[in-house]
Amino acid sequence: xxxxxxxxxxxxxxxxxxxxxxxxxxxxxxxxxxxxxxxxxxxxxxxxxxxxxxxxxxxxxxxxxxxxxxxxxxxxxxxxxxxxxxxxxxxxxxxxxxxxxxxxxxxxxxxxxxxxxxxxxxxxxxxxxxxxxxxxxxxxxxxxxxxxxxxxxxxxxxxxxxxxxxxxxxxxxxxxxxxxxxxxxxxxxxxxxxxxxxxxxxxxxxxxxxxxxxxxxxxxxxxxxxxxxxxxxxxxxxxxxxxxxxxxxxxxxxxxxxxxxxxx
Amino acid sequence: xxxxxxxxxxxxxxxxxxxxxxxxxxxxxxxxxxxxxxxxxxxxxxxxxxxxxxxxxxxxxxxxxxxxxxxxxxxxxxxxxxxxxxxxxxxxxxxxxxxxxxxxxxxxxxxxxxxxxxxxxxxxxxxxxxxxxxxxxxxxxxxxxxxxxxxxxxxxxxxxxxxxxxxxxxxxxxxxxxxxxxxxxxxxxxxxxxxxxxxxxxxxxxxxxxxxxxxxxxxxxxxxxxxxxxxxxxxxxxxxxxxxxxxxxxxxxxxxxxxx
Numbered sequence: 001x002x003x004x005x006x007x008x009x010x011x012x013x014x015x016x017x018x019x020x021x022x023x024x025x026x027x028x029x030x031x032x033x034x035x036x037x038x039x040x041x042x043x044x045x046x047x048x049x050x051x052x053x054x055x056x057x058x059x060x061x062x063x064x065x066x067x068x069x070x071x072x073x074x075x076x077x078x079x080x081x082x083x084x085x086x087x088x089x090x091x092x093x094x095x096x097x098x099x100x101x102x103x104x105x106x107x108x109x110x111x112x113x114x115x116x117x118x119x120x121x122x123x124x125x126x127x128x129x130x131x132x133x134x135x136x137x138x139x140x141x142x143x144x145x146x147x148x149x150x151x152x153x154x155x156x157x158x159x160x161x162x163x164x165x166x167x168x169x170x171x172x173x174x175x176x177x178x179x180x181x182x183x184x185x186x187x188x189x190x191x192x193x194x195x196x197x198x199x200x201x202x203x204x205x206x207x208x209x210x211x212x213x214x215x216x217x218x219x220x221x222x223x224x225x226x227x228x229x230x231x232x233x234x235x236x237x238x239x240x241x242x243x244x245x246x247x248x249x250x251x252x253x254x255x256x257x258x259x260x261x262x263x264x
Numbered sequence: 265x266x267x268x269x270x271x272x273x274x275x276x277x278x279x280x281x282x283x284x285x286x287x288x289x290x291x292x293x294x295x296x297x298x299x300x301x302x303x304x305x306x307x308x309x310x311x312x313x314x315x316x317x318x319x320x321x322x323x324x325x326x327x328x329x330x331x332x333x334x335x336x337x338x339x340x341x342x343x344x345x346x347x348x349x350x351x352x353x354x355x356x357x358x359x360x361x362x363x364x365x366x367x368x369x370x371x372x373x374x375x376x377x378x379x380x381x382x383x384x385x386x387x388x389x390x391x392x393x394x395x396x397x398x399x400x401x402x403x404x405x406x407x408x409x410x411x412x413x414x415x416x417x418x419x420x421x422x423x424x425x426x427x428x429x430x431x432x433x434x435x436x437x438x439x440x441x442x443x444x445x446x447x448x449x450x451x452x453x454x455x456x457x458x459x460x461x462x463x464x465x466x467x468x469x470x471x472x473x474x475x476x477x478x479x480x481x482x483x484x485x486x487x488x489x490x491x492x493x494x495x496x497x498x499x500x501x502x503x504x505x506x507x508x509x510x511x512x513x514x515x516x517x518x519x520x521x522x523x524x
Contacts, residue, residue, distance in 0.1 A: 028439075031440050034443070035447065038447055041455040041456065041460075045317055045318060050314065173288055173292075176291050176380075180298050182299075183299050183303050183305075186302070186303065186306055187306055187309070192306050193306060193309060193310055198309060198313075199312065
């Protein structure tokens with residue numbers, strides 16, 4: 001219990017810290033507005049050209065609210081891999097490793113603390129934009145139902161990003177890996193196009209991957225909530241979280257033996 | 265002529281500096297090319313399902329994405345500090361450039377090379393080659409359009425980042441307009457109505473970095489060439505004017521520092 005309270009305190013401190021510069025927080029969140037506007041333009045034309053109100057089970061309104069939540073998850077997560085890479089490069093990692101807390105749990109607590117308000121503001125600005133453009137979501141209750149899946153999505157993102165960050169122990173600069181990871185999440189997570197619009201064979205592959213559990217699952221649950229979908233999304237997420245956190249723990253133990261601290 | 269010699273010398277030094285870490289340089293270049301390829305795969309999936317957007321097909325996207333990537337890469341390679349000019353201004357780091365006998369703006373923006381820009385630059389040509397529009401005269405137009413689009417982009421960066429002379433640190437605003445420029449530049453211009461198009465030629469000149477250069481590459485027209493020439497010279501002139509006006513307000517940071 002004492003161990004948990006330590007990380008809870010780190011989480012709370014980061015959460016409060018993220019409010020220290022409200023202008024910065026708001027400014028960063030405004031980025032979602034042009035994205036939402038251009039998605040609206042693209043999908044309005046696409047639905048109109050297809051001459052259909054519903055494509056693969058999604059209306060235009062569903063698609064845009066889906067994309068709003070997908071963007072909120074993506075823009076809300078902090079750049080953990082880059083932060084870890086920077087701390088290896090400038091040697092400041094030495095000050096984290098010698099403290100009486102677990103390095104990964106510390107990173108996880110700070111990442112979650114940084115995510116909350118970022119995501120809330122992104123959801124507010126993104127939601128307001130979409131609301132003005134196409135109206136309220138068809139299932140407003142989906143927002144509450146999707147919250148556990150959004151939290152699970154951040155845990156998944158953390159596991160993958162922390163693994164990329166840990167590669168800094170060996171290669172120092174991880175930017176190339178983060179770019180590729182982000183784009184894989186775009187494609188297999190259904191970040192810009194809902195996975196339902198993909199060819200069948202690609203849907204099967206993408207939906208089985210962790211990226212889909214991190215983006216598509218929560219976003220689809222938000223627009224078409226049902227008990228069956230909730231169980232599917234949450235159980236798949238849980239499996240991926242268990243697998244990836246296990247791999248992360250192993251990678252960390254191996255990586256720490258190869259770390260070279262620069263100055264500090 | 266002197267300025268050109270100075271630029272060539274500084275670019276050579278930047279390249280030598282980047283090549284000091286060859287593995288890192290290659291990793292960033294290949295990583296960025298893979299990044300662009302994966303991003304474009306989304307458009308391939310989109311057009312495979314929906315065929316075209318008001319007459320704009322996947323081949324048009326190849327050209328648009330290609331020219332935007334090459335122009336972005338060229339500015340990253342040759343004028344990498346243009347992306348962080350507001351930071352340099354607000355932290356008083358212009359002192360260093362002011363103390364040198366060279367044009368301040370030119371010296372400041374060209375003093376950094378972003379290695380990943382090589383990946384963008386090269387990927388653009390690959391994308392153009394895959395578009396089905398590749399011809400020898402088309403390639404010549406591609407190079408000319410890339411230079412003009414890069415001029416518009418560099419000028420846009422200088423213009424927006426120079427606002428730091430008046431408003432101080434504004435990294436969020438800079439990121440916002442940069443993202444808007446790149447996002448709007450990539451999407452098919454046929455999506456936008458006339459009001460939106462006015463914005464894309466003026467406030468956020470994304471059309472001059474994506475759609476118009478792509479139109480010029482697909483087939484020569486005096487209209488697209490003149491739009492690019494007027495846009496590039498107009499934005500460059502405005503950027504230099506705003507930077508100079510801002511520089512008169514600049515106050516030294518009095519910080520002792522070494523520029524590397």
